[in-house]
Structure formats: structure tokens, C-alpha cells
Amino acid sequence: MERTLFTEEQHIFREQYRKFLQKEVQPHTEAWREAGIVPREMFKKMGEHGFLLTWADEAHGGLGLEDFRYQQIMMEEDATYSDSGFYHTLHSRLVAPYIGNIGNAEQKARLLPKCVTGETILAVAMTEPDAGSDIAGIKTRAVDNGDHWELSGSKTYISNGINADIVIVAAKTNPDNPRHIGLFIVERGMEGFERGRNLKKMGLKAQDTAELFFNNVRVPKENVLGDAHKGFHYLMIGLAEERLLAAVGYVAAANRAFVVTKEFVKDRKAFGKAISDFQNTRFQMATLSAELDMAQVYVDHCVVMHNEGKLTLDMAAKAKLVTSELEGRMVDVGVQLHGGAGYMEEYEICRLYTNARISRIYAGSSEIMREIIARSVFDA
Ligand SMILES: Cc1cc2nc3c(=O)[nH]c(=O)nc-3n(C[C@H](O)[C@H](O)[C@H](O)COP(=O)(O)OP(=O)(O)OC[C@H]3O[C@@H](n4cnc5c(N)ncnc54)[C@H](O)[C@@H]3O)c2cc1C
The missing domain is CATH 1.10.540.10 (Acyl-CoA dehydrogenase/oxidase, N-terminal domain)
Known part of the structure; x- marks a missing residue:
């Protein structure tokens, strides 16, 4: 297109x-x-x-x-x-x-x-063993000790977690108000900041995803971002762009899966003809081609709106929801049309398939995206 x-x-x-x-x-x-x-x-x-x-x-x-x-x-x-x-x-x-x-x-x-x-390599740490979608449920705590904050708790599934020199850590700053969260700049080498395992994952094999531990880490006051109680608000501000980024990546990955699959089915033969000659293949790829073009147009529209400062949370949620679900369908059809080869790591579609599974979960799961969109439908 x-x-x-x-x-x-x-x-x-x-x-x-x-x-x-x-x-x-x-x-x-x-x-x-x-x-x-x-x-x-x-x-x-x-x-x-x-x-x-x-x-x-x-x-x-x-x-x-x-x-x-x-x-x-x-x-x-x-x-x-x-x-x-x-x-x-x-x-x-x-x-x-x-x-x-x-x-x-x-x-x-x-x-x-x-x-x-x-x-300097960066990471952001919000998710904890007991709280992911529900950020208000985090337990990592920061206590104001005059010239510094003392940070304790643990985080998990943190991307760039092993490589990161600076981790922006979300922590509760007021035991009486769960929505008071601060964003703390934790630096490599700070006493009490430790890394756990590089977690083994289904996909995204090259990405270091780690557990992080904060054992009474003294974070100087100059390492607090903005107001130590307004982290929730700051996280929300970044969310629309974060989900647009996700959508851009998912539609690009789905397009890649389409190209890889198209090339494969043109080459591979069964019953004396190319796999691409079966009506099933043609119809499935035709449907996906149409859906990919529609998704791309919407994502491009969101990019324009974002450049103009008009991207809303529900627009970004729609983009993230639809592109991640489409990517999931595309890689699934891609593997199916590759046959057994699609299950082999040496074929790119196999990697695209395992990488894609997280798209519907992180940066806000599909369920959370539906919640946000539903609010704009019914509660606006
Ligand atoms: C590879 C990878 C990289 C990651 N990188 C980072 C990172 O860099 N930094 C970071 O902070 N986190 C990161 N995460 C964590 C990721 O953001 C969370 O896994 C995600 O937000 C989901 O949280 P959870 O795993 O606790 O699942 P849960 O919140 O426990 O959700 C479990 C299921 O319940 C559903 N659910 C939850 N709430 C609702 C609701 N209200 N209504 C309906 N259904 C609901 C969810 O959609 C999901 O299907 C990463 C995760 C992975 C796997």
C-alpha cells in the first residue's frame, strides 16, 4: 500500500x-x-x-x-x-x-x-510479582529520610533489566494513599540495588528481561522525578504514546509476517501446485492483506494526531488492541501456511509467532485496552 x-x-x-x-x-x-x-x-x-x-x-x-x-x-x-x-x-x-x-x-x-x-542504558520498573495491570497494587515503598528516600521492594519482568544503568522505579510514597506513587532514578552501583535472573522467555529471546531487588536503597532527593506523590499522573501521561509505539511495532511485525508467508507459499508446492494456488491460502492472505492496510491507515492517522498533540488514551488503546490482535492472527495463519516448517526456529515465521504472543499482554493487556475503550464508549 x-x-x-x-x-x-x-x-x-x-x-x-x-x-x-x-x-x-x-x-x-x-x-x-x-x-x-x-x-x-x-x-x-x-x-x-x-x-x-x-x-x-x-x-x-x-x-x-x-x-x-x-x-x-x-x-x-x-x-x-x-x-x-x-x-x-x-x-x-x-x-x-x-x-x-x-x-x-x-x-x-x-x-x-x-x-x-x-x-547509559535505561529501563522502567513498574511491574511486581503481585501487581502488573493494577499499578495501584504495587508494594515497593519509598520512605522519606530527610536528604534521601529509602527504597525497598522488588520488580519483575523488567526489559533491559540486566543492561540498564538507570532504572526508573515506581514506588509508593504514602502508606495512607495507594495513589501516591513516586518515580525514582536508581543508578547502577547504588548500594542495595541488585539484579536477579535474566528470565527465560517464550519469545523476544535477545531481550534481557530481569527481576530487580531494592534492599533499603538510599536514593538521593535529586534523583526523584517531579513530585514524589504524582508518579501515577506522570505514568498516565506517557501511556498514550507508549501504546501508539506498541501499535506501530505490531503492525510492522504483522506486515513482516505477511511478506515472509507470501514468499513461502509461492515457493512451497503440494499436490502439484504452489500452496499459494489453493483458494484457502488466497482467501486467508487476501483477508489479512485488507486488515493490515486498514490497521496501517489507522495507525498512521494516530501518528498524525500525536504529532498535533491530539492523541487520546482511547484512540491509542484502539490502535494497540486492534494491531496486537491482528498480529496474533497474522502469525498464526503464517505458521499454519508454512506447515511443519513454521514450527522450526530456522524459519523467521516461527520467531515472529513466539515474539507476537506478548503483544496482547504487555503495555496494557487487550482486556485493559477494552476497559479503556469501553469507558470512552459508555462513560464519556
Ligand atoms: C517480555 C516482557 C517484558 C516486560 N517489560 C516490562 C518493563 O520493562 N517494565 C515493567 O514495569 N513491566 C514489564 N512487563 C510486565 C507487563 O507490563 C505485565 O506483565 C503486564 O502489565 C500484565 O501484568 P501481569 O503480568 O501482572 O498480569 P495480571 O495483571 O495479573 O493479569 C492477568 C490476566 O488478568 C487480566 N486482567 C487484569 N486486570 C483485569 C481487568 N480489570 N479486567 C479484565 N481482565 C483483567 C489481564 O488482562 C491478564 O489476562 C513485561 C512483561 C513481559 C512478559
């Missing part, structure tokens, strides 16, 4: 980024999946080429490209030439904006330049 969303300059950016991925990333992805982690140097390499925190001010070393389409382009190219376990998007566009949007001038000047160069 031809898209009119991007400028000439952005097409050039896409070409440059694709070349970078083909040279510096694609040859290594298999090794990263084997290792269960992306080497830290890769973040530096991304930084050297200007591909981290593209939105950051030039004063902090960034390119000042606030236009969301640059991130969209990178995610679309990643779907073909990178591995979704290389989670630089989390670093650049999910975590760093907390510092960029809520941090004070001193925090920005101190922290952002090394995030831009990739010397």
Missing part, C-alpha cells in the same frame, strides 16, 4: 537507518538470541549514528527531531532488519521521555547526554 505520510527527508532517513541496520545489526541478531542479551556496545553504536533519543534537544546532544514519524520509521525498519529483542525503543522513547518531560534542568543536563550516546 502506498502511504503519503512521510516527507522526502524522512524517506532519506529511512534509507540511512536501513543501511545502518543491514551493516551493524542484522549480521548479529542470531548471536544475540543465543546469548539472551544484546551487547551494551550496540547502544553506543546506535548513539554514535544519532539513532537514540532523536527527539532530545541539541543542547543534550540530540537531533531535536520531535516528529514521531522518525521513531515510526525506525520501528518499521527494525521489523525486517533488526530483532525485536533489541529494545532501543524502550530506551529512547518510553523511558527517556520521563526524564525529558518530568525531569528538572539539572537532571536533564546530568542524565540525557549519556542516554543520547548510549553510554
Whole structure:
């Protein structure tokens, strides 16, 4: 489908980024999946080429490209030439904006330049063993001790959890009010900050997903983001963009699964003809092709709205819900049409299938997305 969303300059950016991925990333992805982690140097390499925190001010070393389409382009190219376990998007566009949007001038000047160069890798820790969808249920606690906060608790399933130098940790700051949450900047080396296992997962094999422990960690006051009681509010502000990012990635991954499947069924033969000649194959792929184009148009619309500051929570929830469910259907049909090959790790569709299963769960599950959309339908 031809898209009119991007400028000439952005097409050039896409070409440059694709070349970078083909040279510096694609040859290594298999090794990263084997290792269960992306080497830290890769973040530096991304930084050297200007591909981290593209939105950051030039004063902090960034390119000042606030236009969301640059991130969209990178995610679309990643779907073909990178591995979704290389989670630089989390670093650049999910975590760093907390510092960029809520941090004070001193925090920005101190922290952002090394995030831009990739010397500092970022993670965000909200989920706990007993609380995921329900953030108000977290138990990690921060106690005000005058010149510092004392942080205790544990987090789990944290992306970039092993590589991260800075983790933005959500913790309760008022025992009498469960909605009083603070966002604390916890740095590598702080006493009492420990990492657990790099968790073994169904998919996203190259991504380090870890447990984190905070045993009476002294977090200096200058490492609190904004108001120590307003973390809930700050988390909510970032959610629409987070879900749009998710949707961009899912529709890109689904498109990739479509291409991979199309190529396979044209080649593979049974009963004297190509699998693509069976009406079942043609109809299933035709339906998915139509659905993918519809989803892409809506996601592109959301990107435009986001650039204009008009993306609402329910629009982003719709994009996340529909694209993650579509990705799930696409990879399932993809594996089916590959036959036994689809179950083999050496075929890309197998990886796309296992990677896709988390899309309906994290960044807000499909059930939570339906809750948000239902509120806009009935309670607005
Ligand atoms: C690979 C991976 C990476 C992750 N990265 C991070 C990260 O970097 N940082 C981080 O903080 N977290 C991260 N997470 C955690 C992720 O955000 C949570 O797993 C997710 O929010 C769901 O929470 P949960 O696992 O506790 O499930 P639960 O909240 O226990 O949900 C279980 C089931 O109940 C359903 N449910 C819950 N509430 C409702 C409701 N009100 N109505 C209907 N159904 C409901 C859910 O949809 C789900 O189907 C990651 C998880 C994974 C697997």
C-alpha cells in the first residue's frame, strides 16, 4: 500500500537507518538470541549514528527531531532488519521521555547526554510479582529520610533489566494513599540495588528481561522525578504514546509476517501446485492483506494526531488492541501456511509467532485496552 505520510527527508532517513541496520545489526541478531542479551556496545553504536533519543534537544546532544514519524520509521525498519529483542525503543522513547518531560534542568543536563550516546542504558520498573495491570497494587515503598528516600521492594519482568544503568522505579510514597506513587532514578552501583535472573522467555529471546531487588536503597532527593506523590499522573501521561509505539511495532511485525508467508507459499508446492494456488491460502492472505492496510491507515492517522498533540488514551488503546490482535492472527495463519516448517526456529515465521504472543499482554493487556475503550464508549 502506498502511504503519503512521510516527507522526502524522512524517506532519506529511512534509507540511512536501513543501511545502518543491514551493516551493524542484522549480521548479529542470531548471536544475540543465543546469548539472551544484546551487547551494551550496540547502544553506543546506535548513539554514535544519532539513532537514540532523536527527539532530545541539541543542547543534550540530540537531533531535536520531535516528529514521531522518525521513531515510526525506525520501528518499521527494525521489523525486517533488526530483532525485536533489541529494545532501543524502550530506551529512547518510553523511558527517556520521563526524564525529558518530568525531569528538572539539572537532571536533564546530568542524565540525557549519556542516554543520547548510549553510554547509559535505561529501563522502567513498574511491574511486581503481585501487581502488573493494577499499578495501584504495587508494594515497593519509598520512605522519606530527610536528604534521601529509602527504597525497598522488588520488580519483575523488567526489559533491559540486566543492561540498564538507570532504572526508573515506581514506588509508593504514602502508606495512607495507594495513589501516591513516586518515580525514582536508581543508578547502577547504588548500594542495595541488585539484579536477579535474566528470565527465560517464550519469545523476544535477545531481550534481557530481569527481576530487580531494592534492599533499603538510599536514593538521593535529586534523583526523584517531579513530585514524589504524582508518579501515577506522570505514568498516565506517557501511556498514550507508549501504546501508539506498541501499535506501530505490531503492525510492522504483522506486515513482516505477511511478506515472509507470501514468499513461502509461492515457493512451497503440494499436490502439484504452489500452496499459494489453493483458494484457502488466497482467501486467508487476501483477508489479512485488507486488515493490515486498514490497521496501517489507522495507525498512521494516530501518528498524525500525536504529532498535533491530539492523541487520546482511547484512540491509542484502539490502535494497540486492534494491531496486537491482528498480529496474533497474522502469525498464526503464517505458521499454519508454512506447515511443519513454521514450527522450526530456522524459519523467521516461527520467531515472529513466539515474539507476537506478548503483544496482547504487555503495555496494557487487550482486556485493559477494552476497559479503556469501553469507558470512552459508555462513560464519556
Ligand atoms: C517480555 C516482557 C517484558 C516486560 N517489560 C516490562 C518493563 O520493562 N517494565 C515493567 O514495569 N513491566 C514489564 N512487563 C510486565 C507487563 O507490563 C505485565 O506483565 C503486564 O502489565 C500484565 O501484568 P501481569 O503480568 O501482572 O498480569 P495480571 O495483571 O495479573 O493479569 C492477568 C490476566 O488478568 C487480566 N486482567 C487484569 N486486570 C483485569 C481487568 N480489570 N479486567 C479484565 N481482565 C483483567 C489481564 O488482562 C491478564 O489476562 C513485561 C512483561 C513481559 C512478559
